[in-house]
Amino acid sequence: MSSEFTLRQLEYFVAVLDAGSVTEAAKRSRISQAAASMAIAQLEKALGVDLFVRSRSKRLVPTAAGTALGGRARRILGEVAEIPGSVRGGWEELRGRVSLGCMIAISPRLMPRLLAETAARWPEIELEFVEGAAEELQRSVADGELDAAFVYSLQAVPGVDLVTIAESRPHIMLANGHPLATRPSLRFADLAEEDAVLFDVPPSAERVTSMFQAVGVEPRVRWRSVVAENIRGIVASGRAYSVTNVWEGMDENFRTAGVVLVPISDPLPSNSVVAAVPPGLRRPRRVDAIIGAAREIAAG
Known part of the structure; x- marks a missing residue:
């Protein structure tokens, strides 16, 4: 052979x-x-x-x-x-194309500010992005189609390396004025009789359901949606609660759009916003610069 x-x-x-x-x-x-x-x-x-x-x-x-x-x-x-x-120094230059993937649940919280920050700091970097489910995006990273993808660490798959962007923790999203909205924290059991609307891009809804079930509670899932704005609107109307991940630098619009975010006191698995990157490769400086900017934004 x-x-x-x-x-x-x-x-x-x-x-x-x-x-x-x-x-x-x-x-x-x-x-x-x-x-x-x-x-x-x-x-x-x-x-x-x-x-x-x-x-x-x-x-x-x-x-x-x-x-x-x-x-x-x-x-x-x-x-x-x-x-x-690279021979001309391009590998170290902050110029050229960077192709990113971003989970649909993360994208509206991160990408608008990341695009603005990139344009302001590195006008010669051409930043492109696609949205999708975590597994699909990470497969594109492993296949060399994307330079990096922003996902949650609980949805990481083999075949990529992970760079931590921000610590994240699930919170309960409730309408302003909801009887439980003033609590300093909530248990899943406190919501057993409440209707829920869940984000329905796999495996998000399944993971939320499993967190409830791990403490012996079966959530009353009334609606599902793939549009974050729909979920916030339904929650703000007082018809249901939802569960969403929160990190320090998350856009204030997600905290004040007629809803409040209450921490969960039940034990929860560790979860972070991460950049999935090709394994074992030296990355161009422009890619690391974008990842660093995302870390700054997510850290507030």
């Missing part, structure tokens, strides 16, 4: 991985279909594994080996692309 392969073969492999077919990958790469097929065949021969299988829909699906190689290949190609700029 030969172990020799080329960067070009890796490039065409990633193109097929993204396109789902050799034909489409060849078109995007502006090469012939025969050349793309040969590159994949040569790469499989060099590695001694099959990288794709054909599904019933005739779409090429990566094998376990192909999936594993995908993340490594993207990181390798990304680092190779950085070489010209």
Whole structure:
């Protein structure tokens, strides 16, 4: 078995991985279909594994080996692309593109201020972000598609390293004027007869439910929503309570929009806002600068 392969073969492999077919990958790469097929065949021969299988829909699906190689290949190609700029000092410069992921539950609390801070401090950094569920975003980090992703530590998955941004703790969100709103803290049992509205992007609702159940309480989940503004509105109307994570520098709008946030006195698992980053890699200075700015914002 030969172990020799080329960067070009890796490039065409990633193109097929993204396109789902050799034909489409060849078109995007502006090469012939025969050349793309040969590159994949040569790469499989060099590695001694099959990288794709054909599904019933005739779409090429990566094998376990192909999936594993995908993340490594993207990181390798990304680092190779950085070489010209790195040689000229670009690796240490605060300029260039930074691609972030952010959980939907975190994004409105962090991203508007992070975008403003980046523009004010480093106008030559091009900051882009996508929102999604924690597992999906971390998979994109591991695959080299994102430089970092902001998630909660309880939703971390294998295959990434974690950089702590801020300590976070669940609170009960209640309407101003609710009979329980003046309490210094609440137990889950205090809410057993109250209706709840929960944030419904997996696994958020499931984790909240499990916290209640861990102390023998079954929450009365009346509504679910994927829109934080809807949840705050429903809570502010007095129709239900919710559970939300709170950290020191959280935007005051989330504390004063007709609601109060009361600490929970029941034992809770440790949870933090973290930046999931590619494992074991030296990051460009611009990425660390953005992560540092997020830490400053989250710390208040």
